[in-house]
Amino acid sequence: MKEKQYVTIDGNEAAAYVAYRVNEVCAIYPITPSSNMGEWCDEWASKGIKNIWGNIPNVTEMQSEGGAAGAVHGSLQAGALTTTFTAAQGLLLKIPNMFKIAGELTPTVFNISARTLATHALSIFGDHSDVMSARTTGFSMFAAASVQEVMDFELIAQAATLESRIPVLMFFDGFRTSHEVSKIEVIDDETMHEMINDDLVAAHRRRALSPDHPVLRGTAQNPDVFFQNRETANQYYTAAPDIFEKIMNKFAGLTGRQYKAFQYFGPADAERIVILMASGCETAEETVEWMNNHGEKVGLLKVRLYRPFDVKRFMESLPSTVKSIAVLDRTKEPGAIGEPLYQDVINALHEGINSSFGSLSTMPVIVGGRYGLSSKEFTPAMIKAVFENLNNAKPKNHFTIGINDDLNHTSLDYDKYFSIESDKVVRAMFYGLGSDGTVGANKNSIKIIGDETNNFAQGYFVYDSKKAGAVTVSHLRFGPDPIRSIYLINNANFIASHQTVFLERYDLLRDLTEGGVFLLNTPYNKDDVWDSIPRTTQKRIIEKKAKVFCIDAQKVAEESGMGRRINTIMQVCFFAISGVLPREEAISAIKSTIKKTYTRKGEEMVQMNLNAVDNTLVNLFEVKVPGEVTATFDLSLPVPADSPDFVKSVIGEIIAGRGDDIPVSMFPHDGTWPTATAQYERRNIALEIPVWDESICIQCGKCPMVCPHASIRIKVFDEKYLNDAPPKFKTMNANDKEWSGMKYSIQVAPEDCTGCGVCVEVCPVKNKTNTALKSLNMAPQAPLRQQEAKNWEFFLSLPEMDRTNIKVTSIRQQQVQRPLFEFSGACAGCGETPYIKLVTQLFGDRAIIANATGCSSIYGANLPTTPFCTDDEGRGPAWNNSLFEDNAEFGMGYRLAIDKQYEIAIDLLNRNSHQIGEGLVSGLLSANQMSDAGVLEQRNRVVELKKVLSSMDTFEAKRLLTVADYLVRKSVWIIGGDGWAYDIGYGGLDHVIASGKNVNLLVLDTEVYSNTGGQMSKSTPIGGVAKFAMGGKPTRKKDLGMMAMAYGTVYVASVAFGSKDDHTLKAFLEAEAYDGPSIIIAYSHCIAHGIDMENPLRQQKMAVDSGQWLLYRYNPNLINEGKNPMTLDSKQPKLPVADYMNSETRFKILFSTKPELAKKYYEEAQITANQRYSYYKYLSERTF
């Protein structure tokens, strides 16, 4: 046996590590949580890393998972060893090809980080609902339980598929395994070579399609032969388990790690056993071991090879003493007799006993249960409860574990505080902000301990549901033995709060064990810090006899030249006081890692971090804990006490981090969730907020226009409402003559503002006596919080301006319209949300939105809160997210339904006009609803109609009542990003715009897949560096607008609000007014561009000024007027494209890696911009 080599990596990297080395082609497409596997392969290929045969695999991104599957199928048919990576809906899109690949007996391994399928809601987290949907495809199914197994199984699967010719779906749990960082033994290339039989590779190539030895596959067969032909494959499935076993034995010989198709763990005389797959097995093994050490006789059967299901091996792996079995499925199949593994186990036992396989001769008691959906925690306490259930004379069947099902009463009770964690394991939790580098530092610590010591290490990270001001909780374990605790820490030896603000928000020490250590980053000194800790936390410190250490990390960071980067400082504190490593050894290791990590980023970075290490040790201090609670304040409420019941009992609990405790009965049954709930979560994440200087304001309306979170707003109102105004509430006289005599106010929501500063960037007014000041200026939030919160509350109480008194064609007036999209979880400075907000201001009270999966669906509806809201009449956007790929079709479905119901209403009006009243009917039928005034009049007619209908006792009157609201014009919006519009959803988008239907498509074009972390799309401009395009995108951006214009019947606009906001407004109004399909392609700056997010509008302006982004409108209505439909709204570019590109890291960074290529792409970008402008100019100047 060779000397063991260890690496500290996560599950995705472990899978990709082997897959890359034993394949020749990877066809990929991003989807959480599997994206990283493709990203790793792309990165390695771009660095020239070779596979075990000395070749660099081809890594190609496709337009969808369906496309990737097609490419895999083709590549396999043409003879290359080919793989792919996916999850969830992505796997579903591959299923048609999977049937083909398996039907053709083609060896391949599909790598799946198993993820929840979207049902009543989307979830990015892990369970087996996706892989279970693929179990009829004919793929072998192979489940890995840990990061080590992921690496091992990937190789075993590849060897087995080549020999068996059965393709393999190798899966592991999304996030829990895919994102868990763990120290594992790495497989070297030599071992891989020994495992992969080159004769079988050659055989695969010989079967390939080639004109040199042509064959034909993919025939169409008829009833006479299809059935018989389908049965020929049986022998391969029969042989596969033996092949797997042979290969697993060979693997054991090479590595010492022995696996089996069904692997039993426990005493030979166990009476109760659990059966399950994937990561839950690790926790189950740990628990079974503990229980047996405590006098029980329990066992665990790990299912590794789920398909083909080998009944004989299954039976032979069960102890003869088994009396009862609990089968645990991490999926739900509503309406089935039970979940799939449960059904398989019953079938296997039935067949196995009948066939006299194994030692069991009578059926044991078998129950099935569900656990861990959407990465729900699965702990030793739960496993113990499952075993206890088996002790009952009649164990509960079809149970659930891990939730409180007070509705259907399926759940098993368990002791939440039961713990079996070993004293030898150091358990540390870190509360940090996404922006403060806590996770990065912790990953670094794991590597230090994993690489520098004999300890095993594990890291798992819990992230926020919001992108701005996101909170992260890191869970780290270190110990002398491999760590099988695949669940979050709930009795930590060490807890750190990397931000002072968490003190008020969270019960930080709930999970601290007695005698544990609490590390707090605080600006307070030794004498004052105790009183800054809330009562609950003080009480826990005293009760748990905790040691408390503090540091002012911000101060140390600033003094070390690190700005706000506190990650290194907090990491040093952890090593200095946790005792996980000898202090000197730890500090020396940190310094060495700093040099390794930052040298490539420059010596200044190295020096700053090294300074920070030394300064930290000087500034870290221990607090003497008093014997009693002295604080005069406690933890803040998650939502205001006067919030609606649902908000308090469900949303508030989720915000407080107690969502796991909410019982089933509290939830709506069909995925419906109330809107307008973001207003209740006061996040207070802004360090600074804008302050209005009304004395110089010109009332341009630009600040609310650009605000990504609708946290700065305008109201214009009668002076009489100011009687009860708070003393610091600011107003001025309204300037517009239409609003003469009224008061004008701009107000910030201080607790909802993210402090991005974009409103200050756009403010065009400079103070004449001090040009450093504008009409809006950023100032620290804390001192202003109370005062401005009162002002905001008062502001909200002021009446909204009558919409019919607002000139919507002018930004300065239009922005008085109330936004019906507020306080979303989008990034600070987001470039997408202002467009959505604009839609809701203009049309929100009659809008219905279809939203493609992506950033906009996440900040649009990721729990706990919902940003879409309602006006005073209770109207507002109705919203749903179907899928990523079908959004255009989904939205068109809305239109079809609305049109049909409108038609029904018209028909019923006509048929009943006599009873309803000719005048009213005539008004309803001839209404002009192209303005807010027209819509209002029609709404009034509908109110009248409903009154009349209520008094009519006819079937048709009742039927008309159900559709009467459709007589008011509805505005259908289909919203998504460029990943949807340019790539995965393009086919549908094309069909919808060709349909002629009155829908409005809004493409929030960030030019990358932003939500999944910046992968290249067809919208990415030439030279743009993105994931899957490390060397810069070699081809130019797809001209989606031009493709849409080709129909001649589609309204098309390309806008950039940061360059010309009135143009954006005009385009939105025209698009919505157009009685047919319209598409608006909206430049959306993005954090993935590598720009200064406090001044993102500058980027939009530069994009337009350089001609990289064109402003135009193509209005088919003009054709009817004999005019040219094309209006080019961009001026002749005056800025070199290179100047724009140099201002964004996504382009500029290529000069740091491939300067020659960068130069080439820059030149091509300029040529493209010149050609495109000339062509659009020609189109706009044509006589028509």
Added chain:
Amino acid sequence: MNLSSGYLGLSLKSPLVVGASPLTEKLDNIKIMEDSGAAAVVMHSLFEEQIIAEQLSLHDSTTAGTYSFAESLTYFPEIEEYRLPADEYLTLIQKAKHSVGIPIIASLNGDTVGGWCNYAKKMEEAGADAVELNIYSVPSMVDITAEAIENSYLEIVTAVKSNINIPIAVKLAPFFSNPANMAKKLSDAGVNGLVLFNRFYQPDIDLDTLEVHPHINFSSSSANKLAMRWIAILKDKINCDFAATGGIHTSGDVIKMILSGANIAMLCSELIKHGIGRINAIEKEMIEWMDGKGYESVNQMLGSMSQKKTPDPSRYERSQYVKTISGYKV
């Protein structure tokens, strides 16, 4: 005619040296400079702010928003080998050294002691024949004393000097209470040459946007008198070489600088405005003038009109200043 000169211990074929300017950003220009008769080339400056800001900006922009949201834990591919523009600078030195035979003097610009000083070592490793240290300080804090500023200059020189074995020149601004004393301290600290004087980018106000922007005008010959005066004053008092820079446009300008004591004269604006080929023309005119005056070599001329070697040394001092003004009677 023997035009050869020496500067920082380097043997130069003439005193005509190309000063730091954007022209050296392109390798082709450096080749043209040699072909046009330049005796040496001072590269454009690598700025302290540039070195630090590039590192921080790249780090910040590629890590912003990371590890916040489970789906988008990062936004950029992990790039292990960055080549910062500062590294490109070093590559350019290497390429220049391979492409031309004349000395290449690297230029480093900053005003605090820090990691950026290590770039001098990298410049040496890249093949630079000398380093010109451009200490560019605009002290805006009223509590900082002149002594503190002067000490910080010396600290930088010491930090850089301790790191390298190649000669070092310091390019100075004229704004010292006693430039002569500062020059002496620098010389005592081991500086091999002084480059007099630096011209700053000056801020300007954009009247449309009411914003302040950096601005620089091309120099004119009138600007070189300041350098000429101080070189003449320092020439026989300070033990180091002198380079004249700022306002050198004609052969006459070059000759005056040499007469006052400059080992070399640096050409910048003239080449940007009228092309690199001007070096040849200036050299030709110099030879004609020297011929006409009967000079056989530059060495004969060097410092022959320094303050010490003029009949009336006070003409380089304040009394003469008053007289000059009085000449402008309306």
